[in-house]
Amino acid sequence: MFYRETGQYKTSYAADMAVFPILQDRIGVGLMLLVAAVGIPLFATLFPATGNFFLQVIMIPFLIFALAAIGLNILTGYTGLISLGTGAFMGVGAFACYKLTTIFPGVNIIVWILASGFFSCAVGVVFGLPSLRIKGFYLAVATLAAQFFLQWCFVRVPWLFNYNASGAIEVPERTLFGVALTGANATAMTRYFVVLAIVVGLTWIASNLIHGRIGRSWMAVRDMDIAAQLMGIKLLPAKLLAFAVSSFYCGVAGAMMVFFWYATGAEPEVFSIRQSFFILSMIIIGGLGSLIGSYFGAALIYIMPILLGWLADVSGLPIGAATIEHLRVMLTGVLIIFFLIVEPHGLARLWQIGKQKLRIWPFPY
Amino acid sequence: MSGADAIKPGETLLSVDNVSLAFGGVRAITEVSFDIRKSEIRAIIGPNGAGKTSMLNVINGFYHPNEGRISFAGATRARMKPYEAATQGIARTFQNVALFKGMTTLDNIMAGRTLKMNRGFFWQLLRQGPALAEEIEHRKFCEEIIDFLEIEAIRKTPVGKLPYGLQKRVELGRALAMEPTLLLLDEPMAGMNLEEKEDMSRFIIDVNQHYGTTIALIEHDMGVVMDLSDRIVVLEYGRKIADGTPAEVKADQKVIDAYLGVSH
């Protein structure tokens, strides 16, 4: 309905191959970014109470989960390798960042956040090695080995948490130009901006990878690995690269989760298999093989229960916090099943269908 | 691929030497030898279960022969991985279309260019500068193929949604994108109607003439095979029973028997 594609013709390949070839889409994306970078902070400044709550409880975790979901989507959605070890890979990032910033406190924390991705990247590659011989559900189980082994490390290797008595990561204060980025003194606004910048930047990079040679080889491996080999795509490097990139994203998300969301500290329990399932359910509901789907999934799975709790609060019904948590879990399950039945390809496909409908409006097909 | 380039049209490009292949106890191919000359269209025919597809699988390294050797462009090898075959310039299509179903026609064909693309990971991250330039360069090449195969209208359609005949065409396009020296076609016209078969025949001849590609094909439609091919190998129960020009093969008593035998 809003689309006016007539007259939007492409005179160069660069324009034709753009990620958003349609003007209205570009406007839409621009508006979204504007809202995220200007609108929301403005709102938070004008209404500090609600605003900070909104940033801290909704926006920051939503963005971080979206990033983790993108990471898993690269592996599962684009390359077709199911992983149940996302939580652990996030943990690797978090612990790596913690070690790095305590060993080299002088280096900016943002550098370490990104660098910690490389550690989880390396771990991911190691646990990706079996993917050459193991496929499908078998591989999913193999990734559980990573999950449980790493989780065990987080608990049993005290060096990782600097021998803290709590057994948890205790986030130190780190600043940039005198502004606290992490720790108890960092404002939600500051942390929001850092998270937003990193998530947007990494999404852009993911989109670049996916739309190029590498993304095509991943999808080729996913869709028909035999044919992919005969195109000259080597399976192991392609799969390992997917593991590496995916783990990098998860690692960065994990590090940000501890340093910019929890902001003060986090226990290893955060990176349990539940977290893996949580992220996996995001990409299932959001849509496998879709970046925008990762955002949708994160929004639905993470924000929906919060809204639910808020609704319960507002309604004044005598529902305990525990009950809400249980309802949240159950509802997540119901949503997964519901969406699989309604649209097995997730919200992203619904979005695509909706968009297509608008493009051909008023026609139904 | 300088090895293949050095070979002149008419000279031997690939030779299959005494190859045998068995799965467990089942012999799929027994002591088969033949050659494929550069720039010819070579057909491999035979009744169902004669080992034709297995032969292609041996040639492009998917199966490893138990005995015998295969020389391609002067280099002899016994074991080879499929992607090595791709590197050396062997491309193929499959009996049951093996396209990347989740991708568009264009992306499928672009995937065929993977080997020719070499911009590093860093540039891929940015999809700017050299990576974009490379992408555009190969897009141009793929567009030539799209134009050649007359599939402009389905350029951006996901291949899963295409009718079978078009899928076969896209698969041919993907193989062509590899600029193969040797193109293996496994029943390119299976399940097509007469008009589609005519189109496909025309494309095969054009590929052979326009790009000078050597083609080895398996096909059941005898009329098509006789029209298209320069030389024909006939297999039956994994053994070679005849080899020669269409006219020779047609006159061969063993071939006639084999085909009469199968056609009730």
Place this chain on the structure above:
Amino acid sequence: MSTTTGQPELDTFPKLYARNAAQRPERPAIRRKDRGIWQTWSWAQSWEIVRALAHAFAGLGVGRGDKVAIVGSNRPAMYWAIAAAQTLRAVPVPVYADAVADEMAYVLENADVKIAVVQDQEQVDKILSMADRLPLLTHVVYDEERGLEDYDRARLSPVAALIAQGREALAKDPEAGRRIDASVAAGRGDDASIILYTSGTTGRSKGVVMSAGGSVAAASDTVAFDHLNDRDEVLAYLPLAWVGDHYLNYAQAIVAGFCMACPESPDTAQQDLREIGPTFYFAPPRVFESLLTRVMIRMEDAGALKKKMFHHYIAVAKQWGEKILDGESVPLGARLSYRLGEWLVYGPLKNTLGFTRIRTAYTAGEAIGAELFSFYRSLGINLKQLYGQTEAFLYVTCQKDGEVRSDAVGPAAPNVSIRLTEDGEVQFRSPGRFVEYYKDADKTRETLTEDGFVKTGDAGFFDKDGQLRIIDRAKDVGKLKSGAMFAPKYIENKLKFFPNIKEAVAFGDARDFATVMLNIDLASVGAWAERNNVSYASYQELAGHPRVYEMIEEHVDEVNRSLAAEPMMAAAQIARFLILHKELDADDGELTRTQKVRRGFIAERYAPLVTALYDGSNNADIRTEVTFEDGRKGAIAANVRIVDMKRQASQEKAA
């Protein structure tokens, strides 16, 4: 924007081309969707290519007055070849690419073609197969290499190579460039600019010779008339050899300096139209009709709510759209409602059809139904009618913005004079009037009057608004015994605008009154029958059903009312009609292969029915031979009912 006034020297297309290259070098001149994107050439680039090609053509021996055949679909190379030939003062002869070899051979032979520029192997083969009939043909130039690798190159070259070769020569040798310039400068308004072969419905086609000055003048007039400028864009999808394409796209583009875009392939034309979004558009009525049908069919599958919304706003548009388009005063509520409709329905609809950017659209060639015409106009598309002929270099009449109607084709185009002969034939004199039929002085003399008017062969009249109405071919227009005009096709068309009526055959020449035989439209009436619980087992049964007769009678009555409103036609109201028991069929010789009724043949074949139409009987028996789809022959017999109609008093007289 009459570009030529005050600059009399710009009287040939090459001169204008050069002007465009100088005045708007960076503006796009031509695009083609090729290899997935819209490859674009600016006027400067385009002119440089034309010059290079002209040089190469000269090298092939093409000179002033030589004929250059152009055989292909809408491609830049074809248009460049036309311009290159004109640059050398040679005469391009575009030929229908889908013509069978024999037809093409006739045209090429008749036009004394020296070289041929063709699209691909198919055309090369066609031309090579007729080489023995074309002694003058020295060279064939082709656009697409594919499949031609093994051909003998002695008389064959690719157009790309010629351009490259010409470009190189022009770069090396300034003298060569000067020769081209000189040739352009030497061009004169009375040079033959192009020969367009009319696809003769009767007999061989004739080569219509256009003069350069006339062509430019005509195009300049209409460019000014429709305010076309160099920001406009068109999609060149009509056959290259048809006057419409040459005029609307080539001539107007060069005069106004706008860009013409060539589709990627015939399969993608619809998609390409949507991408380009032309600002000036032409399509014959049947294109608009099939488009509308497709729109309605697609909407059938929409959800109930959406369907309701769609039809609601289409109704709003029907009521107010044309008034708003014509700038009439409309109540505020209606205007708001229309705006909402624009947002919800019209805008998106135009967008999906590729009509969003249209400023001016024309239709011509046959009568267009009022409903159909209004539909597009009510959406806010400035669709107008024109009446044209190859011999006029297209425009004879055209409608002004805001004075548009479906039943007339407008007043005379700028600088065109029109007169009607006593028996109603339309004759015109126009700037773009053709010079002659190539090598056919007899025919030329037959068509041109002494005082320079062209006989169109069409009968028509001016209505009270001064717009011309075309009735029929002049030779088909007969007279009732009373002497009143009887225009069968005019009546038939009016009937055929009803979706329920598929074919109509009118009789009345030299009779007391007019009668018609009708064919119902099975799809449309069948759907009606389903809705109204009318059961039927066969076409014959449905056609004879009393309720169908009732419905058709209403239609005929409506036609009579409309005829009564026109003084010249009032006498020829339909007095009696019948519904034929079988569909008229080309296999039975009742229709031509292009689905036109063969009135004479039908009158013979159904003689008993014709007799019955005039002897006052209420029904008649008929037995006809038919050919079934599998080729078997059989016979059907039927008893056909005849209905008497009330004729309306002529309104003019009544008033």
Place this chain on the structure above:
Amino acid sequence: MDILYKIFIDPFVQMGGAPDLLVQTLWEGLVGGVLYALIALGFVLIFKASGVFNFAQGIMMVFAALTLVGLYEKGVPAFLALLLTIGVMYALALGIERMVLRPLVNQPDIILFMATFGLTFVLVGLGELIFGGEPKQMITEQLWLPKGAIDIKMLGGLVSLQKIDIAAAVIASIMVAGLAVFFQSTRIGRALRAVADDHQAALSVGISLNQIWVIVWFTAGIVALATGIMWGARSDVSFALEIIALKALPVLILGGFTSIPGAIVGGLIIGIGEKLGEFYWGPLLGNGIESWLAYFIALAFLLFRPQGLFGEKIIERI
């Protein structure tokens, strides 16, 4: 060299030095393995009959145990609670068939897998919602399950066998045998086997596919209940058991997704292997390696036999 000694020599020295401890460890591994095998068995049943990779099998076990205990705690007599729980498992099977499997029929395997993943969430949420999240004590005596231990003197030491473990081993064996009989000798059992190979064949037996699904999921539910009681008796009943239930997955990898003997042998290998590993090698790494050892054992097997112990060799066709 010290580390090499600790890894390759020392554990075996310990085993030889205290054979009674070795036997004790093996026994515990055996019992754990039997229970893993039971979970895996429920999984195999479903995979064989409906081709669904039932990720929720472990949760079904916890859910069943929780229902049983929860009902009992609400004052329902033990055996009535057991009966009711069986009823709940039937209702669950029916519900899953109606609301999950039927709408998703003919979808790719991965989609069905994801659906059971969703099912996991539903069961966890539902269980906690109704019975609360805190761990519960499994009822044992009330179900006439023995308590206490039998101490056997042997090999110069004392081997202590928990009676509940013995019961578990016995019940597990009975269930396996029962299932074998069920599959071999009953009409429905044969139909179930047929459906795995050919859906049409099953229809010709006169049972609809939907009915078969219900039966299979119900059977798997019963198996889950039995497993749940046993596990519950050995530790608490809570959703923490889910982690243990996931151990069935490496068992499956070892045994293959479709093989009942595979599930049993795989269960034993994993059970014994991880106990031995934990006991003899665990201290080297700081204990708790039980949590991941099973997966590494499976992974190691997998690298050499990607099709599992009892799976058929996969020949890829193109």
